[in-house]
Amino acid sequence: MSTDLEALFSAFDGTVGKVSMSDAEFGETFRRMMAALVRFDYVVVFAYRGKERPIDLFSTFDAEEHVVFVTLYQAGPYLLDPFYHTARERRQGVMRMRELAPDRFFSSEYYRTYYVQTGLAEEIGFFVNAEDDITIVLSLMRREETGPFPSGEFAILRKVEPLVASMVRHYWAGLASRFDAQLATHGKRRQRREQDGSLGASDAVWRDLNLTSREAAIVELVLQGHSSESIGLKLSISTGTVKVHRRNVYRKLGISSQTQLLSLYLKHFQ
Numbered sequence: 544m545s546t547d548l549e550a551l552f553s554a555f556d557g558t559v560g561k562v563s564m565s566d567a568e569f570g571e572t573f574r575r576m577m578a579a580l581v582r583f584d585y586v587v588v589f590a591y592r593g594k595e596r597p598i599d600l601f602s603t604f605d606a607e608e609h610v611v612f613v614t615l616y617q618a619g620p621y622l623l624d625p626f627y628h629t630a631r632e633r634r635q636g637v638m639r640m641r642e643l644a645p646d647r648f649f650s651s652e653y654y655r656t657y658y659v660q661t662g663l664a665e666e667i668g669f670f671v672n673a674e675d676d677i678t679i680v681l682s683l684m685r686r687e688e689t690g691p692f693p694s695g696e697f698a699i700l701r702k703v704e705p706l707v708a709s710m711v712r713h714y715w716a717g718l719a720s721r722f723d724a725q726l727a728t729h730g731k732r733r734q735r736r737e738q739d740g741s742l743g744a745s746d747a748v749w750r751d752l753n754l755t756s757r758e759a760a761i762v763e764l765v766l767q768g769h770s771s772e773s774i775g776l777k778l779s780i781s782t783g784t785v786k787v788h789r790r791n792v793y794r795k796l797g798i799s800s801q802t803q804l805l806s807l808y809l810k811h812f813q
Contacts, residue, residue, distance in 0.1 A: 544582050544696065551579035558710070569714040570601025573707070577683060580703065581696040585684040587612055589621075590715070591630040592677045592722045597621055600679070600715065611660050619809035623653045623767050626668050630678035637704045639697070640666040648768030652801040665691040669704060671711045675719035679711050752796060752807070761788045765801065766808055 554575035558564075564572070566588075574586045587602040599613050621627045625643040648654055661684075669681040683700075685692060692700075749759035757778075764774045771785040778785075798804055 544580075546699075547579040551576060554579060564714050566600045566715075569710075573601075573681060573710075574603060576703075576707075577700075580699050581683070581692065582685070582689070583683040583692075584686045584689055585612070586682065587684070588679065588681045589626075590673075590677055590679045590718050590722075591627060592675065592719070593631065595722055596725060597627070598718065598721055598725065615657070615660075620653065620657045622808070623651075623657075625767070626666075626670075626680055626682070628767070629668075629670060630680055633672055633676075633678060635670050635672050635708070637667060637669055637697070637700045639692075640668070645764075645768035645770075646773050647770045651766065651768035652805045653766055653768060656802070656805060662686055664689060667692055667697065667700060669700075669707050669711070671708045673712055673716065673718065675722075677718050677722070679715055679718075681707065681711065754792060754795065758788050758792050758795075761785060762792050762804060763808075765789065766805055 554572055557572055557575075561568075570586070570588055573588070577583065577586070585603050585608075587604070588600040589597040590600055591597050596617055599617065602609065602613060604612050616624070625640060625645070625648065629638065629643050645651075664685050664687045666682055666684045668683075671679045671681070673679055683692075749762065754762070760778060761774055764777065769777065771782045771789070774780075774785045775782045793799060793804070796804070796807060798807070
């Protein structure tokens with residue numbers, strides 16, 4: 544795809560003299576900028592802060608697609624999303640989903656039961672760190688029939704990333720108050736669970752099911768799509784030890800499959 548300079552300049556012209564924009568206004572400006580540079584099917588923008596439920600800032604989905612990509616995602620699947628974990632790590636730049644995903648992501652229960660519903664061939668995200676531990680992720684998505692982003696288009700996105708990051712920090716500043724308001728509506732119990740910095744991510748999810756911190760860390764990595772070998776490397780334990788912990792967890796929870804494990808995980812956040 545060749546760059547459409549006229550469309551690009553027109554998108555920039557819409558920002559001239561504007562100190563602020565609504566979510567929809569800036570989201571549409573971003574969409575028009577990207578459409579002048581590369582081909583894609585969808586745009587979605589989420590803001591992440593720590594372990595909290597992400598805030599959807601902008602998307603181009605129709606009503607049915609919005610249910611899968613936004614409503615269902617916010618209900619729990621975001622906790623297993625490689626983009627969510629990358630945002631929590633405060634990494635910045637333009638990154639492909641397939642580069643961030645664990646080694647067994649595309650055969651994981653999360654992928655089979657949720658992600659496959661999106662029908663995506665590829666997703667690329669602009670990861671922009673803002674103030675108050677907030678990371679804003681602007682995703683460009685291509686459906687299976689469209690195919691992955693060519694390397695040339697990905698190179699263009701990397702070149703435009705500094706400009707996008709600067710604009711995002713300006714027009715999507717001050718999101719902390721929106722996260723605070725969201726926490727207030729979800730009740731004190733949910734707030735304590737998400738904000739308790741003394742607990743690891745896995746403990747915060749599984750403590751009500753009486754898993755040890757080691758067991759919780761392992762099953763969360765399993766659900767994210769890590770193999771036993773990958774988990775062993777991340778936690779500095781042997782593959783055999785990982786498998787023993789997995790069997791113990793299944794016995795303790797009275798389950799026999801990763802499908803049941805995922806169901807328990809997501810139910811905990813609803």
